[in-house]
Amino acid sequence: MLLVRQEIGDVLRDFRLQKGRTLRQVAGDASVALGYLSEVERGQKEASSEILAAVADALDTPLSVILGEVSERLAIVEGLALPMPSRVPDTVPVDLVSGYGSELVSR
Amino acid sequence: MLLVRQEIGDVLRDFRLQKGRTLRQVAGDASVALGYLSEVERGQKEASSEILAAVADALDTPLSVILGEVSERLAIVEGLALPMPSRVPDTVPVDLVSGYGSELVSR
Numbered sequence: 222m223l224l225v226r227q228e229i230g231d232v233l234r235d236f237r238l239q240k241g242r243t244l245r246q247v248a249g250d251a252s253v254a255l256g257y258l259s260e261v262e263r264g265q266k267e268a269s270s271e272i273l274a275a276v277a278d279a280l281d282t283p284l285s286v287i288l289g290e291v292s293e294r295l296a297i298v299e300g301l302a303l304p305m306p307s308r309v310p311d312t313v314p315v316d317l318v319s320g321y322g323s324e325l326v327s328r
Numbered sequence: 329m330l331l332v333r334q335e336i337g338d339v340l341r342d343f344r345l346q347k348g349r350t351l352r353q354v355a356g357d358a359s360v361a362l363g364y365l366s367e368v369e370r371g372q373k374e375a376s377s378e379i380l381a382a383v384a385d386a387l388d389t390p391l392s393v394i395l396g397e398v399s400e401r402l403a404i405v406e407g408l409a410l411p412m413p414s415r416v417p418d419t420v421p422v423d424l425v426s427g428y429g430s431e432l433v434s435r
Contacts, residue, residue, distance in 0.1 A: 224377040270331040285403035296392035
Protein backbone atom coordinates (compact mmCIF):
# COMPACT_ATOMS: atom_id res chain seq x y z
CA MET A 222 0.00 0.00 0.00
CA LEU A 223 1.27 3.41 -1.01
CA LEU A 224 1.64 5.50 2.14
CA VAL A 225 1.56 9.27 1.97
CA ARG A 226 3.53 9.64 5.21
CA GLN A 227 6.55 7.93 3.63
CA GLU A 228 6.61 10.40 0.75
CA ILE A 229 6.03 13.32 3.13
CA GLY A 230 8.94 12.13 5.29
CA ASP A 231 11.25 11.82 2.29
CA VAL A 232 10.28 15.25 0.98
CA LEU A 233 10.75 16.94 4.38
CA ARG A 234 14.19 15.38 4.75
CA ASP A 235 15.19 16.31 1.19
CA PHE A 236 14.14 19.95 1.67
CA ARG A 237 16.00 20.06 5.00
CA LEU A 238 19.20 18.64 3.49
CA GLN A 239 18.86 20.94 0.49
CA LYS A 240 18.94 23.85 2.92
CA GLY A 241 21.90 22.36 4.78
CA ARG A 242 20.07 22.19 8.08
CA THR A 243 20.29 19.59 10.80
CA LEU A 244 17.40 17.68 12.29
CA ARG A 245 18.15 19.45 15.57
CA GLN A 246 17.93 22.93 14.03
CA VAL A 247 14.63 22.30 12.26
CA ALA A 248 13.10 20.53 15.27
CA GLY A 249 14.12 23.48 17.43
CA ASP A 250 12.69 26.09 15.06
CA ALA A 251 9.47 24.12 14.67
CA SER A 252 9.21 23.41 18.40
CA VAL A 253 8.81 19.68 17.88
CA ALA A 254 10.75 16.92 19.60
CA LEU A 255 13.82 15.85 17.64
CA GLY A 256 12.90 12.16 17.96
CA TYR A 257 9.42 12.85 16.65
CA LEU A 258 10.66 14.77 13.61
CA SER A 259 13.14 12.01 12.93
CA GLU A 260 10.32 9.45 12.94
CA VAL A 261 8.23 11.66 10.66
CA GLU A 262 11.14 11.94 8.21
CA ARG A 263 11.51 8.15 8.20
CA GLY A 264 7.79 7.73 7.50
CA GLN A 265 7.18 6.03 10.83
CA LYS A 266 4.87 8.67 12.32
CA GLU A 267 2.05 10.67 10.80
CA ALA A 268 2.68 14.39 11.06
CA SER A 269 -0.40 16.27 12.22
CA SER A 270 -1.39 19.30 10.16
CA GLU A 271 -0.07 21.57 12.94
CA ILE A 272 3.33 19.84 12.96
CA LEU A 273 3.46 19.93 9.16
CA ALA A 274 2.76 23.66 9.16
CA ALA A 275 5.41 24.30 11.82
CA VAL A 276 8.06 22.23 10.00
CA ALA A 277 7.24 23.86 6.66
CA ASP A 278 7.65 27.23 8.36
CA ALA A 279 10.96 26.17 9.93
CA LEU A 280 12.15 25.06 6.49
CA ASP A 281 10.96 28.35 5.00
CA THR A 282 9.07 26.34 2.39
CA PRO A 283 5.37 26.82 1.59
CA LEU A 284 3.08 23.88 2.39
CA SER A 285 1.89 23.94 -1.22
CA VAL A 286 5.45 23.34 -2.42
CA ILE A 287 5.94 20.44 -0.01
CA LEU A 288 2.61 18.83 -0.92
CA GLY A 289 3.25 19.49 -4.60
CA GLU A 290 6.53 17.61 -4.41
CA VAL A 291 4.78 14.78 -2.51
CA SER A 292 2.14 14.63 -5.25
CA GLU A 293 4.78 14.44 -8.00
CA ARG A 294 6.60 11.60 -6.28
CA LEU A 295 3.35 9.73 -5.69
CA ALA A 296 2.53 10.12 -9.39
CA ILE A 297 5.82 8.45 -10.31
CA VAL A 298 5.13 5.53 -7.94
CA GLU A 299 1.58 5.29 -9.31
CA GLY A 300 2.98 5.15 -12.83
CA LEU A 301 1.25 8.40 -13.79
CA ALA A 302 4.44 10.38 -14.37
CA LEU A 303 7.99 9.67 -15.40
CA PRO A 304 10.93 10.55 -13.17
CA MET A 305 12.58 13.85 -14.08
CA PRO A 306 15.10 13.24 -16.86
CA SER A 307 18.71 13.53 -15.78
CA ARG A 308 20.26 16.90 -16.56
CA VAL A 309 21.86 17.41 -19.92
CA PRO A 310 25.57 16.64 -19.49
CA ASP A 311 27.94 19.59 -19.73
CA THR A 312 30.06 17.75 -22.26
CA VAL A 313 28.66 16.06 -25.33
CA PRO A 314 30.46 13.09 -26.93
CA VAL A 315 32.40 14.25 -29.98
CA ASP A 316 30.84 11.68 -32.31
CA LEU A 317 27.40 12.96 -31.34
CA VAL A 318 28.40 16.52 -32.21
CA SER A 319 30.03 15.61 -35.50
CA GLY A 320 27.05 13.44 -36.43
CA TYR A 321 24.59 16.27 -35.99
CA GLY A 322 23.08 17.33 -39.26
CA SER A 323 25.75 15.40 -41.17
CA GLU A 324 23.30 14.44 -43.90
CA LEU A 325 22.83 18.13 -44.62
CA VAL A 326 26.47 19.26 -44.71
CA SER A 327 28.32 16.13 -45.90
CA ARG A 328 30.25 16.37 -49.16
CA MET B 329 -2.55 28.59 10.74
CA LEU B 330 -3.04 26.89 7.39
CA LEU B 331 -4.11 23.29 8.07
CA VAL B 332 -3.52 20.61 5.49
CA ARG B 333 -6.34 18.43 6.88
CA GLN B 334 -8.91 21.09 6.01
CA GLU B 335 -7.80 21.18 2.38
CA ILE B 336 -7.63 17.38 2.27
CA GLY B 337 -11.17 17.17 3.65
CA ASP B 338 -12.48 19.65 1.10
CA VAL B 339 -10.77 17.85 -1.77
CA LEU B 340 -12.05 14.42 -0.70
CA ARG B 341 -15.59 15.74 -0.45
CA ASP B 342 -15.35 17.50 -3.82
CA PHE B 343 -14.09 14.37 -5.57
CA ARG B 344 -16.83 12.32 -3.92
CA LEU B 345 -19.57 14.74 -5.00
CA GLN B 346 -18.07 14.98 -8.47
CA LYS B 347 -18.54 11.22 -8.76
CA GLY B 348 -22.07 11.44 -7.38
CA ARG B 349 -21.36 9.17 -4.44
CA THR B 350 -22.69 9.35 -0.91
CA LEU B 351 -20.62 9.44 2.24
CA ARG B 352 -22.12 6.04 3.12
CA GLN B 353 -21.04 4.46 -0.17
CA VAL B 354 -17.47 5.69 0.02
CA ALA B 355 -17.13 4.85 3.72
CA GLY B 356 -18.40 1.35 2.95
CA ASP B 357 -16.04 0.80 0.03
CA ALA B 358 -13.09 2.16 2.03
CA SER B 359 -14.07 0.17 5.16
CA VAL B 360 -13.96 3.27 7.37
CA ALA B 361 -16.65 4.40 9.79
CA LEU B 362 -19.10 6.84 8.23
CA GLY B 363 -18.75 9.27 11.14
CA TYR B 364 -14.99 9.22 10.85
CA LEU B 365 -15.01 9.93 7.11
CA SER B 366 -17.47 12.72 7.73
CA GLU B 367 -15.12 14.29 10.27
CA VAL B 368 -12.18 13.90 7.87
CA GLU B 369 -14.16 15.66 5.13
CA ARG B 370 -14.95 18.50 7.51
CA GLY B 371 -11.27 18.84 8.43
CA GLN B 372 -11.91 17.84 12.02
CA LYS B 373 -9.87 14.63 12.00
CA GLU B 374 -6.51 13.81 10.49
CA ALA B 375 -6.74 10.94 8.02
CA SER B 376 -3.96 8.40 8.51
CA SER B 377 -2.03 7.40 5.39
CA GLU B 378 -3.84 4.05 5.41
CA ILE B 379 -7.27 5.72 5.54
CA LEU B 380 -6.25 8.18 2.83
CA ALA B 381 -5.14 5.32 0.57
CA ALA B 382 -8.38 3.41 1.18
CA VAL B 383 -10.57 6.46 0.51
CA ALA B 384 -8.59 7.36 -2.64
CA ASP B 385 -9.10 3.79 -3.81
CA ALA B 386 -12.82 3.93 -3.03
CA LEU B 387 -13.03 7.17 -5.02
CA ASP B 388 -11.08 5.54 -7.87
CA THR B 389 -8.74 8.55 -7.76
CA PRO B 390 -4.93 8.29 -7.50
CA LEU B 391 -3.37 9.68 -4.32
CA SER B 392 -1.14 11.87 -6.49
CA VAL B 393 -4.22 13.53 -8.00
CA ILE B 394 -5.75 14.14 -4.56
CA LEU B 395 -2.52 15.55 -3.13
CA GLY B 396 -1.93 17.57 -6.29
CA GLU B 397 -5.32 19.23 -5.90
CA VAL B 398 -4.57 19.86 -2.20
CA SER B 399 -1.26 21.47 -3.18
CA GLU B 400 -2.94 23.73 -5.74
CA ARG B 401 -5.53 24.93 -3.24
CA LEU B 402 -2.86 25.54 -0.61
CA ALA B 403 -0.91 27.58 -3.16
CA ILE B 404 -3.94 29.83 -3.68
CA VAL B 405 -4.35 30.34 0.08
CA GLU B 406 -0.61 31.00 0.37
CA GLY B 407 -0.88 33.60 -2.37
CA LEU B 408 1.42 31.62 -4.67
CA ALA B 409 -1.19 30.94 -7.32
CA LEU B 410 -4.34 32.55 -8.60
CA PRO B 411 -7.69 30.78 -8.48
CA MET B 412 -8.69 29.13 -11.73
CA PRO B 413 -10.45 31.73 -13.91
CA SER B 414 -14.19 31.25 -14.07
CA ARG B 415 -15.37 29.46 -17.19
CA VAL B 416 -16.09 31.51 -20.26
CA PRO B 417 -19.80 32.37 -20.14
CA ASP B 418 -22.00 30.76 -22.75
CA THR B 419 -23.42 34.12 -23.72
CA VAL B 420 -21.30 37.15 -24.47
CA PRO B 421 -22.66 40.68 -24.03
CA VAL B 422 -23.69 42.09 -27.39
CA ASP B 423 -21.64 45.26 -27.05
CA LEU B 424 -18.55 43.08 -26.48
CA VAL B 425 -19.25 41.12 -29.64
CA SER B 426 -20.02 44.18 -31.76
CA GLY B 427 -16.93 45.92 -30.45
CA TYR B 428 -14.64 43.11 -31.47
CA GLY B 429 -12.39 44.12 -34.33
CA SER B 430 -14.54 47.17 -35.03
CA GLU B 431 -11.50 49.26 -35.89
CA LEU B 432 -10.79 46.85 -38.73
CA VAL B 433 -14.25 46.57 -40.29
CA SER B 434 -15.88 49.93 -39.49
CA ARG B 435 -16.88 52.02 -42.49
